[in-house]
Amino acid sequence: MRRAIAILGGTGALGQGLALRWARAGEEVIIGSRDRGRAQAAAQSIVQLVGPSALVSGMENSAACARTKLCVLTVPFGSQAALLKELKAVLQAGTVLIDATVPLAASVGGRATRVLGVWQGSAAQQSAELVPPGVSVVAAFHNISSDTLHRDAAVECDSIICSDDEQARKIASELAEKIPGVRAIDGGKLENARIVEQITALLIALNIRYKTHGAGIRITGIL
Numbered sequence: 001m002r003r004a005i006a007i008l009g010g011t012g013a014l015g016q017g018l019a020l021r022w023a024r025a026g027e028e029v030i031i032g033s034r035d036r037g038r039a040q041a042a043a044q045s046i047v048q049l050v051g052p053s054a055l056v057s058g059m060e061n062s063a064a065c066a067r068t069k070l071c072v073l074t075v076p077f078g079s080q081a082a083l084l085k086e087l088k089a090v091l092q093a094g095t096v097l098i099d100a101t102v103p104l105a106a107s108v109g110g111r112a113t114r115v116l117g118v119w120q121g122s123a124a125q126q127s128a129e130l131v132p133p134g135v136s137v138v139a140a141f142h143n144i145s146s147d148t149l150h151r152d153a154a155v156e157c158d159s160i161i162c163s164d165d166e167q168a169r170k171i172a173s174e175l176a177e178k179i180p181g182v183r184a185i186d187g188g189k190l191e192n193a194r195i196v197e198q199i200t201a202l203l204i205a206l207n208i209r210y211k212t213h214g215a216g217i218r219i220t221g222i223l
């Protein structure tokens, strides 16, 4: 079943990069923001890049969330819990919420190369605690650099996808593979998101050490 993709916090680096790639793939994308004008401006800039056939709109986060049962969360860890609490009333049962949040220490003024301890185990597990019943949380896209998404070239990176809901994991995997070069890897249960989130901090450190912006991962040895 084809659904529009609402990207909550979609005006940022990762959200815009994903929006660009999915719009290019012909998906309908709704960019969410705290500010409707900012969301519309971000949507307009994607349409300019992709062309007039692009199905991209912008609206306030809660309006975007209410429009579809497929949401992607791309906000800094420091605002993740507050935003989910705010969206509780509009998140519909049957929604797949794909969470890319990494609990980087930078989100609370620390270093981007460190992750914070999250009481629930990971940012994704924190989301799972905060969403209403019937909403399935999937952890995905943590190891894809926004920089690579904003380029034209294929994104040479795997996305390890974790969820306790197999069908939701499948939906997120299909979405990941709409991005040229990305391979979705079944990462199993949501609790494994803790490891995947930590890899992002390592990738940021590698970007600094190797003076690049596009470090990613490939899992070898599996078809």
Ligand SMILES: NC(=O)c1ccc[n+]([C@@H]2O[C@H](COP(=O)([O-])OP(=O)(O)OC[C@H]3O[C@@H](n4cnc5c(N)ncnc54)[C@H](OP(=O)(O)O)[C@@H]3O)[C@@H](O)[C@H]2O)c1
Pocket (backbone or CB within 6 Å): 009, 010, 011, 012, 013, 014, 015, 032, 033, 034, 035, 038, 039, 073, 074, 075, 076, 077, 078, 079, 083, 100, 101, 102, 103, 104, 141, 142, 143, 144, 145, 146, 147, 200
């Ligand atoms: N950037 C990457 O390459 C990358 C890669 C993998 C994972 N991630 C993770 O993905 C998430 C987003 O990363 P990003 O680099 O795109 O972040 P970002 O650009 O700093 O922020 C994304 C958006 O979040 C919204 N936001 C900021 N503060 C907020 C608040 N207090 N309440 C509600 N919304 C707020 C803003 O949208 P509005 O101001 O329009 O509301 C902003 O444009 C982070 O958790 C990050 O760790 C990022």
